[in-house]
Amino acid sequence: MAKTTLKRAGAPAGAGAPMSATGGKLPAERAQARRFGKTRSAQSSAVLEDYVELIADLLAESGEARPTDIARRVGVSHATAIKTIARLKRDGMATSKPYRGVFLTPAGEALAERVRVRHRLVVDLLLAIGVPAEAAEADAEGIEHHVSDATLKVFTQFLQQKP
Amino acid sequence: MAKTTLKRAGAPAGAGAPMSATGGKLPAERAQARRFGKTRSAQSSAVLEDYVELIADLLAESGEARPTDIARRVGVSHATAIKTIARLKRDGMATSKPYRGVFLTPAGEALAERVRVRHRLVVDLLLAIGVPAEAAEADAEGIEHHVSDATLKVFTQFLQQKP
DNA sequence: TTGAAAGTGTAGCCTAGGCTACATTCCGTG
DNA sequence: CACGGAATGTAGCCTAGGCTACACTTTCAA
Ligand SMILES: [Mn+2]
Ligand SMILES: [Mn+2]
Ligand SMILES: [Mn+2]
Ligand SMILES: [Mn+2]
Numbered sequence: 001m002a003k004t005t006l007k008r009a010g011a012p013a014g015a016g017a018p019m020s021a022t023g024g025k026l027p028a029e030r031a032q033a034r035r036f037g038k039t040r041s042a043q044s045s046a047v048l049e050d051y052v053e054l055i056a057d058l059l060a061e062s063g064e065a066r067p068t069d070i071a072r073r074v075g076v077s078h079a080t081a082i083k084t085i086a087r088l089k090r091d092g093m094a095t096s097k098p099y100r101g102v103f104l105t106p107a108g109e110a111l112a113e114r115v116r117v118r119h120r121l122v123v124d125l126l127l128a129i130g131v132p133a134e135a136a137e138a139d140a141e142g143i144e145h146h147v148s149d150a151t152l153k154v155f156t157q158f159l160q161q162k163p
Numbered sequence: 164m165a166k167t168t169l170k171r172a173g174a175p176a177g178a179g180a181p182m183s184a185t186g187g188k189l190p191a192e193r194a195q196a197r198r199f200g201k202t203r204s205a206q207s208s209a210v211l212e213d214y215v216e217l218i219a220d221l222l223a224e225s226g227e228a229r230p231t232d233i234a235r236r237v238g239v240s241h242a243t244a245i246k247t248i249a250r251l252k253r254d255g256m257a258t259s260k261p262y263r264g265v266f267l268t269p270a271g272e273a274l275a276e277r278v279r280v281r282h283r284l285v286v287d288l289l290l291a292i293g294v295p296a297e298a299a300e301a302d303a304e305g306i307e308h309h310v311s312d313a314t315l316k317v318f319t320q321f322l323q324q325k326p
Numbered sequence: 327t328t329g330a331a332a333g334t335g336t337a338g339c340c341t342a343g344g345c346t347a348c349a350t351t352c353c354g355t356g
Numbered sequence: 357c358a359c360g361g362a363a364t365g366t367a368g369c370c371t372a373g374g375c376t377a378c379a380c381t382t383t384c385a386a
Contacts, residue, residue: 031300033238036213039305040374043206047343050199068363075196080344082365087342099351099364126314129292129321135313137194142202146305150298151289158292203344210373231333243374245335250372262334262381 039146046145049115050074051084052093055102056112064101118152119144125155128162202309209308212278213237214247215256218265219275227264281315282307288318291325 054073058065071081085102088094093108104112122144126136147155217236221228234244248265251257256271267275285307289299310318 029236032236035301035304036236037238038301039209042305043209044342046202046206066363067365073192073195073199075200076343077345078364079346079366083343125292129288130317131314132317135311138198138201139309139311139314141198142205142309143306146302146309148298148302151294151302154293154295207372229333230335239373240375241334242336242376246373 042146046142047084048088048091048093049111049145050141051088052104052108052112053115053119055094055104056109056116059104065103066101070102115144118147121152121155121159122147124159128159205309209305210247211251211254211256212274212308213304214251215267215271215275216278216282218257218267219272219279222267228266229264233265278307281310284315284318284322285310287322291322 051070051074054070055065058069058073067081067085068078070085071078074081085094085096088102088108089096092105093111094102094104096102119140122140123136126140126143127133131139214233214237217233218228221232221236230244230248231241233248234241237244248257248259251265251271252259255268256274257265257267259265282303285303286299289303289306290296294302
């Protein structure tokens with residue numbers, strides 16, 4: 001086939017930092033990988049966080065949290081909601097008996113409270129810098145799961161000094 | 164078993180708004196479901212957006228984007244990277260031939276540019292309100308995928324008036 | 327020039343989180 | 357008190373996005 005032997009481009013041999021032969025992987029690369037990993041891990045708790053927050057809301061509003069109500073509010077089928085509730089139970093966040101609605105364990109309530117506070121803080125910050133209400137609510141629903149404690153603290157300070 | 168017939172709690176009959184019998188579902192419920200749906204849809208493009216941005220970076224830095232480099236930067240196995248690249252190709256964002264590295268289509272380059280600008284804007288906003296650099300970088304990696312155009316515009320305005 | 331190391335690709339497995347279809351249970355009315 | 361409709365639960369299917377193990381190709385150094 002006489003394929004022309006293509007030399008690999010870039011990074012010839014001693015490109016930039018010598019990387020000290022400690023097994024490769026420059027610190028900048030590590031840092032980026034760690035950030036992506038953090039994002040993945042935050043994302044993996046996002047759905048459960050939203051469910052716990054929502055269940056707490058329903059319990060506070062009406063005294064019960066039924067799968068169908070949860071499903072309608074989240075916008076998924078009831079079968080999907082029930083499977084997610086099963087994961088919550090598996091993780092010790094919720095309890096339920098057949099046909100009897102869902103309740104939160106102490107761990108679940110604690111998580112719900114943290115998530116609720118964080119949600120409100122994110123919305124308030126977006127509003128404070130001028131984001132329209134509906135966009136703030138919509139964006140916060142995704143953003144909240146990626147806001148670290150350090151960033152959350154800064155949000156709080158910003159909101160205190162502002163008004 | 165003599166299970167006491169538990170009456171369902173809450174929402175007795177005429178709770179709050181009459182919901183007009185148009186098939187149920189109060190507007191507030193709809194709005195919340197729509198927000199959750201938006202979040203799900205934003206999330207589903209997140210990984211592909213990050214890959215496209217990263218591939219553009221690698222191409223700019225060194226002229227090539229190889230699966231192993233992508234995998235190392237993202238922090239996943241090379242097999243996972245290759246499968247994601249396959250999705251990018253399926254979606255018309257990238258091209259590649261066996262053993263020859265990955266390139267972006269015009270659509271892929273356009274997406275990369277948008278994602279790059281948005282990423283920077285989110286980081287800059289976090290920095291502007293006082294978030295420490297490393298937290299800003301880490302959180303932005305997740306937040307960016309949930310920032311709407313409306314919110315992005317507000318971020319731009321905020322950054323212009325600030326410094 | 328050739329062989330070993332590095333890179334690439336494939337196969338197969340797993341979980342999360344969606345869905346539809348169907349079976350079962352509950353509950354308010356007639 | 358019996359039904360019929362609503363709610364609940366189960367089964368099975370799908371894709372995304374992780375992983376390891378193994379096979380094949382390329383590249384580079386001896
Ligand atoms: Mn959320
Ligand atoms: Mn929320
Ligand atoms: Mn990202
Ligand atoms: Mn990014």
